[in-house]
Amino acid sequence: MNVEAIIKTDKKIPLRSRTIIHLMLIHNKVSEQISHALKPFGISIQQFNVLRILRGQQGKPANLSTLNERMVSKMSNTTRLVDKLIKKGYAHRIVCTSNRRKVEITITQEGLKVLSEMDIEMKKSEQELLVNFTDLELEQLNHLFNKF
Amino acid sequence: MNVEAIIKTDKKIPLRSRTIIHLMLIHNKVSEQISHALKPFGISIQQFNVLRILRGQQGKPANLSTLNERMVSKMSNTTRLVDKLIKKGYAHRIVCTSNRRKVEITITQEGLKVLSEMDIEMKKSEQELLVNFTDLELEQLNHLFNKF
DNA sequence: TTACAATATTTGTATATACAAATGTAAATT
DNA sequence: AATTTACATTTGTATATACAAATATTGTAA
Numbered sequence: 092m093n094v095e096a097i098i099k100t101d102k103k104i105p106l107r108s109r110t111i112i113h114l115m116l117i118h119n120k121v122s123e124q125i126s127h128a129l130k131p132f133g134i135s136i137q138q139f140n141v142l143r144i145l146r147g148q149q150g151k152p153a154n155l156s157t158l159n160e161r162m163v164s165k166m167s168n169t170t171r172l173v174d175k176l177i178k179k180g181y182a183h184r185i186v187c188t189s190n191r192r193k194v195e196i197t198i199t200q201e202g203l204k205v206l207s208e209m210d211i212e213m214k215k216s217e218q219e220l221l222v223n224f225t226d227l228e229l230e231q232l233n234h235l236f237n238k239f
Numbered sequence: 240m241n242v243e244a245i246i247k248t249d250k251k252i253p254l255r256s257r258t259i260i261h262l263m264l265i266h267n268k269v270s271e272q273i274s275h276a277l278k279p280f281g282i283s284i285q286q287f288n289v290l291r292i293l294r295g296q297q298g299k300p301a302n303l304s305t306l307n308e309r310m311v312s313k314m315s316n317t318t319r320l321v322d323k324l325i326k327k328g329y330a331h332r333i334v335c336t337s338n339r340r341k342v343e344i345t346i347t348q349e350g351l352k353v354l355s356e357m358d359i360e361m362k363k364s365e366q367e368l369l370v371n372f373t374d375l376e377l378e379q380l381n382h383l384f385n386k387f
Numbered sequence: 388t389t390a391c392a393a394t395a396t397t398t399g400t401a402t403a404t405a406c407a408a409a410t411g412t413a414a415a416t417t
Numbered sequence: 418a419a420t421t422t423a424c425a426t427t428t429g430t431a432t433a434t435a436c437a438a439a440t441a442t443t444g445t446a447a
Binding site: 097098102109110114116117118125144160161213214220224228231233236239 | 263265362
Protein backbone atom coordinates (compact mmCIF):
# COMPACT_ATOMS: atom_id res chain seq x y z
CA MET A 92 0.00 0.00 0.00
CA ASN A 93 1.90 2.99 -1.32
CA VAL A 94 0.65 6.39 -0.23
CA GLU A 95 1.61 8.40 -3.29
CA ALA A 96 0.02 5.86 -5.60
CA ILE A 97 -3.23 5.84 -3.68
CA ILE A 98 -3.71 9.53 -3.25
CA LYS A 99 -2.30 9.96 -6.75
CA THR A 100 0.16 12.70 -6.22
CA ASP A 101 3.57 13.07 -7.76
CA LYS A 102 4.73 15.46 -5.07
CA LYS A 103 6.98 14.27 -2.29
CA ILE A 104 5.06 14.32 0.99
CA PRO A 105 7.02 15.22 4.15
CA LEU A 106 7.85 12.13 6.20
CA ARG A 107 5.65 12.98 9.18
CA SER A 108 2.63 13.95 7.10
CA ARG A 109 3.14 10.87 5.01
CA THR A 110 3.13 8.64 8.08
CA ILE A 111 -0.15 10.05 9.33
CA ILE A 112 -1.83 9.74 5.94
CA HIS A 113 -0.47 6.22 5.58
CA LEU A 114 -1.89 5.29 8.96
CA MET A 115 -5.30 6.63 7.98
CA LEU A 116 -5.33 4.67 4.74
CA ILE A 117 -4.36 1.46 6.50
CA HIS A 118 -6.90 1.95 9.22
CA ASN A 119 -9.50 2.39 6.54
CA LYS A 120 -8.54 -0.83 4.83
CA VAL A 121 -8.49 -2.74 8.10
CA SER A 122 -11.79 -1.46 9.40
CA GLU A 123 -13.49 -2.06 6.06
CA GLN A 124 -12.31 -5.65 6.06
CA ILE A 125 -13.42 -6.23 9.64
CA SER A 126 -16.80 -4.57 9.15
CA HIS A 127 -17.29 -6.81 6.17
CA ALA A 128 -16.40 -9.90 8.19
CA LEU A 129 -18.84 -8.92 10.93
CA LYS A 130 -21.60 -7.92 8.54
CA PRO A 131 -23.31 -11.36 8.43
CA PHE A 132 -23.67 -11.14 12.21
CA GLY A 133 -25.40 -7.76 12.02
CA ILE A 134 -22.99 -6.29 14.52
CA SER A 135 -20.62 -3.30 14.37
CA ILE A 136 -16.93 -3.32 15.31
CA GLN A 137 -17.75 -1.36 18.44
CA GLN A 138 -20.45 -3.78 19.51
CA PHE A 139 -18.05 -6.65 18.85
CA ASN A 140 -15.44 -4.99 21.04
CA VAL A 141 -17.88 -4.58 23.89
CA LEU A 142 -18.79 -8.26 23.65
CA ARG A 143 -15.12 -9.21 23.81
CA ILE A 144 -14.56 -7.05 26.87
CA LEU A 145 -17.58 -8.61 28.56
CA ARG A 146 -16.25 -12.08 27.83
CA GLY A 147 -12.87 -11.02 29.18
CA GLN A 148 -14.56 -10.28 32.50
CA GLN A 149 -14.96 -14.02 33.03
CA GLY A 150 -18.41 -13.79 34.52
CA LYS A 151 -17.61 -10.72 36.59
CA PRO A 152 -20.04 -7.97 35.57
CA ALA A 153 -18.73 -4.74 34.03
CA ASN A 154 -20.17 -1.30 34.51
CA LEU A 155 -20.30 1.36 31.83
CA SER A 156 -17.21 3.22 32.98
CA THR A 157 -15.18 0.02 32.85
CA LEU A 158 -16.40 -0.73 29.34
CA ASN A 159 -15.71 2.79 28.32
CA GLU A 160 -12.14 3.01 29.52
CA ARG A 161 -11.30 -0.20 27.68
CA MET A 162 -12.97 0.94 24.54
CA VAL A 163 -12.26 3.31 21.79
CA SER A 164 -15.68 4.87 21.77
CA LYS A 165 -17.17 7.75 23.72
CA MET A 166 -19.23 7.38 26.89
CA SER A 167 -22.55 8.58 25.57
CA ASN A 168 -22.47 5.87 22.95
CA THR A 169 -21.66 3.12 25.38
CA THR A 170 -25.17 3.18 26.80
CA ARG A 171 -26.65 2.83 23.34
CA LEU A 172 -24.10 0.23 22.25
CA VAL A 173 -25.07 -1.89 25.22
CA ASP A 174 -28.75 -1.25 24.46
CA LYS A 175 -28.26 -2.85 21.10
CA LEU A 176 -26.46 -5.86 22.49
CA ILE A 177 -29.27 -6.35 25.00
CA LYS A 178 -31.88 -6.04 22.28
CA LYS A 179 -30.09 -8.82 20.40
CA GLY A 180 -29.97 -10.95 23.52
CA TYR A 181 -26.18 -10.92 23.72
CA ALA A 182 -25.89 -8.93 26.95
CA HIS A 183 -27.76 -8.39 30.17
CA ARG A 184 -27.97 -5.30 32.35
CA ILE A 185 -29.06 -4.88 35.96
CA VAL A 186 -28.86 -1.88 38.25
CA CYS A 187 -26.15 -2.42 40.84
CA THR A 188 -27.69 -3.03 44.27
CA SER A 189 -24.81 -1.61 46.31
CA ASN A 190 -24.66 1.59 44.29
CA ARG A 191 -27.75 2.29 42.29
CA ARG A 192 -25.96 4.79 40.08
CA LYS A 193 -24.05 1.95 38.56
CA VAL A 194 -25.19 -0.79 36.24
CA GLU A 195 -23.80 -4.28 35.92
CA ILE A 196 -23.46 -5.63 32.43
CA THR A 197 -22.78 -9.26 31.59
CA ILE A 198 -22.56 -11.32 28.44
CA THR A 199 -25.25 -13.97 27.90
CA GLN A 200 -24.79 -17.59 26.82
CA GLU A 201 -26.17 -16.58 23.43
CA GLY A 202 -23.63 -13.73 23.34
CA LEU A 203 -20.77 -16.11 24.08
CA LYS A 204 -21.99 -18.45 21.36
CA VAL A 205 -22.18 -15.86 18.57
CA LEU A 206 -18.95 -14.28 19.74
CA SER A 207 -17.12 -17.55 19.28
CA GLU A 208 -18.44 -17.70 15.72
CA MET A 209 -17.32 -14.12 15.12
CA ASP A 210 -13.88 -14.99 16.47
CA ILE A 211 -13.38 -17.39 13.61
CA GLU A 212 -14.20 -14.75 11.01
CA MET A 213 -12.06 -12.17 12.79
CA LYS A 214 -9.12 -14.54 12.86
CA LYS A 215 -9.52 -15.04 9.11
CA SER A 216 -9.59 -11.29 8.51
CA GLU A 217 -6.50 -10.77 10.64
CA GLN A 218 -4.65 -13.42 8.68
CA GLU A 219 -5.69 -11.88 5.37
CA LEU A 220 -4.78 -8.36 6.41
CA LEU A 221 -1.39 -9.38 7.74
CA VAL A 222 -0.54 -12.01 5.17
CA ASN A 223 2.54 -10.10 3.97
CA PHE A 224 4.08 -9.85 7.43
CA THR A 225 6.47 -12.21 9.12
CA ASP A 226 6.23 -12.56 12.89
CA LEU A 227 9.44 -10.61 13.24
CA GLU A 228 8.04 -7.74 11.20
CA LEU A 229 4.90 -7.70 13.32
CA GLU A 230 7.04 -7.55 16.45
CA GLN A 231 8.87 -4.58 14.93
CA LEU A 232 5.59 -2.93 14.00
CA ASN A 233 4.20 -3.34 17.51
CA HIS A 234 7.43 -2.02 18.90
CA LEU A 235 7.13 1.09 16.75
CA PHE A 236 3.46 1.43 17.65
CA ASN A 237 4.50 1.71 21.29
CA LYS A 238 6.09 5.06 20.46
CA PHE A 239 2.74 6.64 19.68
CA MET B 240 1.07 3.18 24.09
CA ASN B 241 0.93 -0.36 25.41
CA VAL B 242 -2.02 -2.45 24.31
CA GLU B 243 -2.38 -4.65 27.37
CA ALA B 244 -2.22 -1.65 29.69
CA ILE B 245 -4.89 0.21 27.78
CA ILE B 246 -7.40 -2.54 27.37
CA LYS B 247 -6.46 -3.68 30.86
CA THR B 248 -6.01 -7.35 30.34
CA ASP B 249 -3.42 -9.61 31.86
CA LYS B 250 -3.84 -12.23 29.17
CA LYS B 251 -1.33 -12.53 26.36
CA ILE B 252 -2.95 -11.47 23.09
CA PRO B 253 -1.89 -13.32 19.92
CA LEU B 254 0.54 -11.28 17.84
CA ARG B 255 -1.76 -10.71 14.88
CA SER B 256 -4.79 -9.79 16.97
CA ARG B 257 -2.60 -7.55 19.07
CA THR B 258 -1.36 -5.73 15.99
CA ILE B 259 -4.86 -5.00 14.75
CA ILE B 260 -6.04 -3.80 18.16
CA HIS B 261 -2.91 -1.69 18.50
CA LEU B 262 -3.57 -0.10 15.13
CA MET B 263 -7.13 0.74 16.13
CA LEU B 264 -5.99 2.37 19.36
CA ILE B 265 -3.38 4.44 17.59
CA HIS B 266 -5.78 5.50 14.88
CA ASN B 267 -8.13 6.63 17.58
CA LYS B 268 -5.50 8.71 19.28
CA VAL B 269 -4.39 10.26 16.01
CA SER B 270 -7.85 11.09 14.73
CA GLU B 271 -8.87 12.56 18.07
CA GLN B 272 -5.85 14.84 18.05
CA ILE B 273 -6.47 15.93 14.49
CA SER B 274 -10.19 16.51 15.00
CA HIS B 275 -9.29 18.62 17.98
CA ALA B 276 -6.81 20.65 15.93
CA LEU B 277 -9.39 21.25 13.20
CA LYS B 278 -12.20 22.02 15.62
CA PRO B 279 -11.65 25.79 15.73
CA PHE B 280 -12.11 25.83 11.95
CA GLY B 281 -15.44 24.03 12.17
CA ILE B 282 -14.33 21.44 9.67
CA SER B 283 -14.10 17.65 9.80
CA ILE B 284 -11.08 15.55 8.84
CA GLN B 285 -12.86 14.42 5.71
CA GLN B 286 -13.70 17.96 4.64
CA PHE B 287 -10.11 18.95 5.29
CA ASN B 288 -8.92 16.08 3.09
CA VAL B 289 -11.16 17.15 0.25
CA LEU B 290 -9.81 20.69 0.49
CA ARG B 291 -6.25 19.38 0.32
CA ILE B 292 -7.05 17.29 -2.73
CA LEU B 293 -8.64 20.29 -4.43
CA ARG B 294 -5.57 22.39 -3.70
CA GLY B 295 -3.39 19.59 -5.07
CA GLN B 296 -5.21 19.94 -8.37
CA GLN B 297 -3.41 23.24 -8.91
CA GLY B 298 -6.38 25.03 -10.36
CA LYS B 299 -7.48 22.05 -12.44
CA PRO B 300 -11.05 21.17 -11.41
CA ALA B 301 -11.80 17.77 -9.90
CA ASN B 302 -14.95 15.76 -10.36
CA LEU B 303 -16.56 13.65 -7.66
CA SER B 304 -15.09 10.35 -8.83
CA THR B 305 -11.60 11.83 -8.71
CA LEU B 306 -12.15 13.14 -5.20
CA ASN B 307 -13.59 9.85 -4.18
CA GLU B 308 -10.78 7.64 -5.39
CA ARG B 309 -8.27 9.79 -3.56
CA MET B 310 -10.27 9.82 -0.40
CA VAL B 311 -11.06 7.44 2.33
CA SER B 312 -14.75 8.15 2.32
CA LYS B 313 -17.60 6.64 0.36
CA MET B 314 -19.08 8.11 -2.80
CA SER B 315 -22.49 9.01 -1.45
CA ASN B 316 -20.86 11.16 1.19
CA THR B 317 -18.65 12.96 -1.25
CA THR B 318 -21.59 14.91 -2.65
CA ARG B 319 -22.59 16.04 0.81
CA LEU B 320 -19.01 16.73 1.91
CA VAL B 321 -18.61 19.04 -1.05
CA ASP B 322 -21.99 20.60 -0.29
CA LYS B 323 -20.65 21.61 3.09
CA LEU B 324 -17.48 23.09 1.67
CA ILE B 325 -19.52 25.09 -0.83
CA LYS B 326 -21.83 26.30 1.91
CA LYS B 327 -18.77 27.57 3.77
CA GLY B 328 -17.48 29.27 0.64
CA TYR B 329 -14.38 27.07 0.43
CA ALA B 330 -15.29 25.28 -2.78
CA HIS B 331 -17.14 25.89 -6.01
CA ARG B 332 -19.09 23.48 -8.20
CA ILE B 333 -20.22 23.75 -11.79
CA VAL B 334 -21.75 21.19 -14.11
CA CYS B 335 -19.20 20.07 -16.69
CA THR B 336 -20.14 21.41 -20.14
CA SER B 337 -18.60 18.57 -22.17
CA ASN B 338 -20.31 15.88 -20.13
CA ARG B 339 -23.26 17.10 -18.15
CA ARG B 340 -23.24 14.05 -15.90
CA LYS B 341 -20.02 15.29 -14.41
CA VAL B 342 -19.38 18.19 -12.09
CA GLU B 343 -16.24 20.28 -11.77
CA ILE B 344 -15.18 21.19 -8.28
CA THR B 345 -12.56 23.78 -7.44
CA ILE B 346 -11.20 25.35 -4.29
CA THR B 347 -11.89 29.06 -3.75
CA GLN B 348 -9.44 31.76 -2.66
CA GLU B 349 -11.13 31.72 0.73
CA GLY B 350 -10.66 27.94 0.81
CA LEU B 351 -6.97 28.27 0.06
CA LYS B 352 -6.63 30.87 2.77
CA VAL B 353 -8.22 28.86 5.59
CA LEU B 354 -6.48 25.71 4.39
CA SER B 355 -3.11 27.37 4.84
CA GLU B 356 -4.09 28.24 8.41
CA MET B 357 -5.21 24.67 9.01
CA ASP B 358 -1.89 23.40 7.65
CA ILE B 359 -0.09 25.10 10.50
CA GLU B 360 -2.24 23.39 13.11
CA MET B 361 -1.97 20.06 11.32
CA LYS B 362 1.77 20.32 11.24
CA LYS B 363 1.77 20.94 14.99
CA SER B 364 -0.43 17.90 15.59
CA GLU B 365 1.80 15.72 13.46
CA GLN B 366 4.84 16.84 15.40
CA GLU B 367 3.14 16.16 18.72
CA LEU B 368 1.87 12.75 17.68
CA LEU B 369 5.23 11.65 16.33
CA VAL B 370 7.45 13.32 18.89
CA ASN B 371 8.90 9.99 20.06
CA PHE B 372 9.99 8.92 16.59
CA THR B 373 13.30 9.49 14.89
CA ASP B 374 13.28 9.94 11.12
CA LEU B 375 14.80 6.50 10.76
CA GLU B 376 12.02 4.93 12.81
CA LEU B 377 9.42 6.70 10.71
CA GLU B 378 11.05 5.35 7.56
CA GLN B 379 10.88 1.88 9.07
CA LEU B 380 7.25 2.39 10.03
CA ASN B 381 6.32 3.54 6.53
CA HIS B 382 8.19 0.59 5.11
CA LEU B 383 6.20 -1.81 7.28
CA PHE B 384 2.98 0.03 6.40
CA ASN B 385 3.64 -0.79 2.76
CA LYS B 386 3.04 -4.45 3.58
CA PHE B 387 -0.61 -3.83 4.38
C1' DT C 388 -34.21 6.24 -33.93
C1' DT C 389 -35.59 3.77 -30.31
C1' DA C 390 -34.31 0.92 -26.67
C1' DC C 391 -30.94 -0.60 -23.55
C1' DA C 392 -26.78 -0.32 -20.98
C1' DA C 393 -23.23 2.41 -18.76
C1' DT C 394 -21.69 6.44 -16.24
C1' DA C 395 -21.76 10.24 -12.74
C1' DT C 396 -23.97 12.10 -9.24
C1' DT C 397 -27.67 12.71 -5.92
C1' DT C 398 -31.14 11.42 -2.62
C1' DG C 399 -33.52 8.55 1.02
C1' DT C 400 -33.12 6.12 4.96
C1' DA C 401 -31.19 3.72 8.71
C1' DT C 402 -27.60 3.62 11.80
C1' DA C 403 -23.52 5.63 14.19
C1' DT C 404 -21.00 9.16 16.48
C1' DA C 405 -19.89 13.59 19.12
C1' DC C 406 -20.97 16.83 22.44
C1' DA C 407 -23.77 19.03 25.81
C1' DA C 408 -27.25 18.85 29.01
C1' DA C 409 -30.28 16.26 32.04
C1' DT C 410 -31.36 12.67 35.39
C1' DG C 411 -30.89 10.05 39.41
C1' DT C 412 -28.07 8.61 43.22
C1' DA C 413 -24.46 8.85 46.76
C1' DA C 414 -21.07 11.26 49.48
C1' DA C 415 -19.41 15.33 51.77
C1' DT C 416 -20.11 19.72 54.01
C1' DT C 417 -22.39 23.04 56.88
C1' DA D 418 -31.06 17.11 58.38
C1' DA D 419 -30.57 20.14 54.52
C1' DT D 420 -27.55 21.67 50.91
C1' DT D 421 -23.97 21.18 47.89
C1' DT D 422 -20.80 18.54 45.23
C1' DA D 423 -19.42 14.53 42.78
C1' DC D 424 -20.47 10.38 40.28
C1' DA D 425 -22.59 7.10 36.78
C1' DT D 426 -25.49 6.83 33.33
C1' DT D 427 -28.92 8.42 30.05
C1' DT D 428 -31.06 11.44 26.76
C1' DG D 429 -31.41 15.17 23.13
C1' DT D 430 -29.73 16.91 19.18
C1' DA D 431 -26.80 17.83 15.43
C1' DT D 432 -23.79 15.87 12.35
C1' DA D 433 -21.58 11.91 9.95
C1' DT D 434 -21.53 7.59 7.64
C1' DA D 435 -23.10 3.32 5.00
C1' DC D 436 -25.81 1.27 1.68
C1' DA D 437 -29.37 1.04 -1.65
C1' DA D 438 -32.16 3.18 -4.85
C1' DA D 439 -33.22 7.05 -7.86
C1' DT D 440 -32.13 10.53 -11.29
C1' DA D 441 -30.03 12.44 -15.23
C1' DT D 442 -27.06 12.07 -19.07
C1' DT D 443 -24.35 9.79 -22.52
C1' DG D 444 -22.95 5.93 -25.40
C1' DT D 445 -24.14 1.82 -28.07
C1' DA D 446 -26.56 -1.64 -30.68
C1' DA D 447 -30.68 -3.58 -32.97
